[in-house]
């Protein structure tokens with residue numbers, strides 16, 4: 001994991017045409033985070049920190065690989081991330097001859113993303129939003145069916161003895177892309193129009209969207225050296241900044257990382273990964289955010305749910321699948337047992353309408369006292385014929401009133417999700433507390449201490465124990481949200497109301 005050599009990387013970066021602000025920015029290890037950027041002195045807002053010219057971006061457009069393949073072969077890898085993976089495999093295999101040698105040789109080869117977990121470790125994710133989203137089998141199928149035939153057909157490009165195109169290397173490149181890539185408009189590489197990169201919608205921490213909509217996944221050296229944490233970002237990547245007058249030293253088209261807030265000396269320089277929930281952080285980046293939960297969220301939790309550990313990701317969420325809602329409605333109304341075919345047809349029609357309206361059928365629950373309007377509207381659309389007729393006739397979404405039937409559906413859906421986990425909330429807390437605080441950057445250490453401590457001093461933790469702990473943090477966050485949702489929904493049930501009113 002720590003194969004990174006900052007001196008070597010920075011020398012390569014400068015020689016290859018990159019620029020960075022040596023006065024302001026250094027690279028160093030941070031406990032539990034790998035390497036990251038640090039402020040060498042106070043940095044004002046809006047200062048360029050480094051600049052990457054387009055030519056230094058590693059992509060299917062900047063690498064020459066396509067020149068050596070036939071049009072049919074290049075077309076064959078035009079699916080998902082295949083092109084960029086093949087390019088990374090090829091450029092890694094070229095060693096010092098590759099223009100990206102100092103970049104690729106300094107990239108991580110070990111990851112804590114679930115894609116790299118063994119079967120036992122993956123069991124820890126049962127019940128969570130990640131469980132069905134790892135995609136390892138699909139990725140391996142892609143490798144065998146579409147990449148390997150091209151690799152084998154070109155021993156001059158991919159020598160059979162090279163270690164860079166094995167299945168393991170394929171996974172390493174995939175994990176690098178998952179945790180470090182950016183999505184940029186394909187048009188900046190003068191790409192001729194063609195279908196979008198396809199399939200995988202991994203939008204990452206890029207802040208840019210092409211008006212035409214065609215985007216491409218690329219690797220941007222240096223920009224991927226910044227860590228991120230929930231709402232701690234103090235820098236961001238900008239496109240084509242002409243800021244020579246503000247201290248930049250470049251004149252080429254490219255990407256510029258700039259401070260977006262004043263940053264104190266010795267503080268870590270953070271980019272944003274768009275503040276995803278812990279399940280998504282773990283799936284893509286192999287870590288979780290563990291911060292103090294704001295008071296208004298803590299107040300929603302019972303003592304048992306806090307468990308003396310008021311930490312987590314304040315931006316956590318859990319997605320309730322529309323299919324779980326349908327299952328809950330069937331259970332609450334007992335419809336399916338009545339006339340199954342008619343019921344199925346009715347539900348399909350309504351769900352199709354919902355999707356055709358461009359609405360999503362995955363509904364986020366968060367650690368908050370209410371529910372999303374669309375979540376309630378979806379339930380009402382399926383529950384009530386009157387809502388469906390109105391929606392169909394007037395094109396209007398159902399109302400968002402929570403009555404006892406809607407509440408019963410929510411309660412049932414939440415119970416379905418809760419029943420999928422293998423352990424309870426208490427056991428999650430025990431796992432989390434068994435790991436030393438040094439390994440999960442926690443807010444119990446003051447920020448200054450955390451930034452200044454030396455990662456080399458941190459004793460190595462068993463990677464499997466760390467993964468178990470990360471999974472427990474995800475489970476705990478999800479279960480807390482589900483428990484709060486359960487209490488919120490139960491308030492609308494008559495027996496609950498009576499109990500709260502004190503009536504018999």
Ligand SMILES: C[S@@+](CC[C@H](N)C(=O)[O-])C[C@H]1O[C@@H](n2cnc3c(N)ncnc32)[C@H](O)[C@@H]1O
Nearest residue numbers: 032033034035179224225226227228229285287
């Ligand atoms: C874009 S890279 C950042 C550079 C990376 N730390 C390195 O050493 O190369 C993203 C990776 O950094 C680590 N990382 C970033 N932010 C983190 C955080 N808040 N806590 C723990 N690890 C973090 C994760 O391993 C993640 O996959």
